[in-house]
Amino acid sequence: xxxxxxxxxxxxxxxxxxxxxxxxxxxxxxxxxxxxxxxxxxxxxxxxxxxxxxxxxxxxxxxxxxxxxxxxxxxxxxxxxxxxxxxxxxxxxxxxxxxxxxxxxxxxxxxxxxxxxxxxxxxx
Amino acid sequence: xxxxxxxxxxxxxxxxxxxxxxxxxxxxxxxxxxxxxxxxxxxxxxxxxxxxxxxxxxxxxxxxxxxxxxxxxxxxxxxxxxxxxxxxxxxxxxxxxxxxxxxxxxxxxxxxxxxxxxxxxxxxxxxxxxxxxxxxxxxxxxxxxxxxxxxxxxxxxxxxxxxxxxxxxxxxxxxxxxxxxxxxxxxxxxxxxxxxxxxxxxxxxxxxxxxxxxxxxxxxxxxxxxxxxxxxxxxxxxxxxxxxxxxxxxxxxxxxxxxxxxxxxxxxxxxxxxxxxxxxxxxxxxxxxxxxxxxxxxxxxxxxxxxxxxxxxxxxxxxxxxxxxxxxxxxxxxxxxxxxxxxxxxxxxxxxxxxxxxxxxxxxxxxxxxxxxxxxxxxxxxx
Numbered sequence: 001x002x003x004x005x006x007x008x009x010x011x012x013x014x015x016x017x018x019x020x021x022x023x024x025x026x027x028x029x030x031x032x033x034x035x036x037x038x039x040x041x042x043x044x045x046x047x048x049x050x051x052x053x054x055x056x057x058x059x060x061x062x063x064x065x066x067x068x069x070x071x072x073x074x075x076x077x078x079x080x081x082x083x084x085x086x087x088x089x090x091x092x093x094x095x096x097x098x099x100x101x102x103x104x105x106x107x108x109x110x111x112x113x114x115x116x117x118x119x120x121x122x123x124x
Numbered sequence: 125x126x127x128x129x130x131x132x133x134x135x136x137x138x139x140x141x142x143x144x145x146x147x148x149x150x151x152x153x154x155x156x157x158x159x160x161x162x163x164x165x166x167x168x169x170x171x172x173x174x175x176x177x178x179x180x181x182x183x184x185x186x187x188x189x190x191x192x193x194x195x196x197x198x199x200x201x202x203x204x205x206x207x208x209x210x211x212x213x214x215x216x217x218x219x220x221x222x223x224x225x226x227x228x229x230x231x232x233x234x235x236x237x238x239x240x241x242x243x244x245x246x247x248x249x250x251x252x253x254x255x256x257x258x259x260x261x262x263x264x265x266x267x268x269x270x271x272x273x274x275x276x277x278x279x280x281x282x283x284x285x286x287x288x289x290x291x292x293x294x295x296x297x298x299x300x301x302x303x304x305x306x307x308x309x310x311x312x313x314x315x316x317x318x319x320x321x322x323x324x325x326x327x328x329x330x331x332x333x334x335x336x337x338x339x340x341x342x343x344x345x346x347x348x349x350x351x352x353x354x355x356x357x358x359x360x361x362x363x364x365x366x367x368x369x370x371x372x373x374x375x376x377x378x379x380x381x382x383x384x385x386x387x388x389x390x391x392x393x394x395x396x397x398x399x400x401x402x403x404x405x406x407x408x409x410x411x412x413x414x415x416x417x418x419x420x421x422x423x424x425x426x427x428x429x430x431x432x433x434x435x436x437x438x439x440x441x442x443x444x445x446x447x448x449x450x451x452x453x454x455x456x457x458x459x460x461x462x463x464x465x466x467x468x469x470x471x472x473x474x475x476x477x478x479x480x481x482x483x484x485x486x487x488x489x490x491x492x493x494x495x496x497x498x499x500x501x502x503x504x505x506x507x
Contacts, residue, residue: 020481020483023485
């Protein structure tokens with residue numbers, strides 16, 4: 001499994017594809033970095049059940065990481081593994097009187113609490 | 125009913141059920157850990173003689189009390205889909221009770237239930253109660269001899285999961301596709317009539333030569349050395365992590381699973397060689413998902429047999445569908461003997477291949493280390 005194969009697969013299959021070459025010695029850093037703008041490091045999905053996994057989605061104009069929830073091809077390798085953001089990273093919620101800094105669990109709890117005061121059946 | 129509503133307690137679920145319980149048909153409590161068993165049973169039953177449940181999913185409540193589980197099953201004769209994955213209250217007796225009580229059963233999942241690992245071989249031996257089952261999952265619980273009954277008594281089975289069962293051997297797969305003498309002898313005699321066009325072929329039976337079948341024809345008198353095989357309707361088969369299996373199991377399945385769409389045989393290690401896979405894979409033209417993780421003895425031949433030939437021949441005629449036409453997902457983790465050329469040809473040749481997993485992770489480093497220790501010193505490097 002080497003660079004040529006990785007490039008060929010990503011280029012040919014395009015959106016919706018998923019390739020995992022974790023720990024393959026013949027895949028070099030160059031090809032992974034060359035494909036960086038057109039691939040995503042994890043197969044992220046939107047939904048409040050995915051909150052603990054903290055898939056990054058670009059919502060503000062300032063990009064803080066790589067987009068993980070689009071339909072770009074997924075390329076998983078040793079080099080992208082290194083660069084997946086840590087699970088204990090902090091999120092910044094901007095506020096009028098200063099920013100609040102919380103972690104992923106708190107973010108998930110915040111998401112759940114937003115639905116907490118709905119009466120009756122919760123529509124999923 | 126969503127299990128991740130952690131601001132909703134089981135008692136509030138019961139309150140809802142007490143009002144509407146006897147009318148509930150589909151109950152999915154997947155993920156709920158602590159359920160009040162008696163209250164649940166009483167609210168589902170109400171004043172009636174039986175519940176109206178068609179679908180029941182209790183996966184996640186590991187310690188669901190055995191007595192109340194039995195009572196619930198006994199009163200739910202209309203059940204079609206049952207999932208009791210991981211429940212410790214599931215015993216052999218309960219599985220037999222399910223068979224006797226629910227004649228319309230289509231989906232049964234009792235995988236990873238600690239007490240029935242392994243199941244008694246005669247669990248599915250009753251010929252009438254399991255007829256309608258189309259999906260069965262006994263992962264972690266399959267025992268020797270159980271596949272023979274499953275093959276005989278569940279003719280419409282489309283999805284079978286017997287993964288993670290260390291007791292399963294190749295002979296079990298052989299008995300899964302075996303045919304009784306009372307069936308194959310008249311069928312073989314009809315073959316003679318077939319040649320003169322006097323009758324139509326039986327789709328559920330096929331006769332193979334000894335080379336194709338992987339066994340000798342001596343055990344089957346009356347067929348002039350041909351081996352009868354049952355053609356199953358399986359679409360999904362999982363044999364992952366069954367450590368005693370080898371590629372002979374695949375050889376027994378050749379021509380017996382023409383509708384196969386998903387085949388998983390991960391984690392087998394060095395027992396899985398090319399031969400059986402080369403016999404099986406070309407006979408499954410509808411294959412969409414193939415999982416051969418940790419198969420570090422397979423070579424390029426397996427990869428090349430997955431590549432379909434060009435769709436149109438020189439005269440412009442389209443060929444029949446071949447394996448690789450539908451292939452969408454392929455996992456070849458730790459298949460270190462494969463070369464780039466073969467994989468490149470695969471990527472170019474399979475039009476629908478979207479998910480390819482060719483990494484170097486393995487599920488059992490321990491087995492790999494044992495194998496490495498046995499290699500002679502000049503061959504000690506692996507990567």
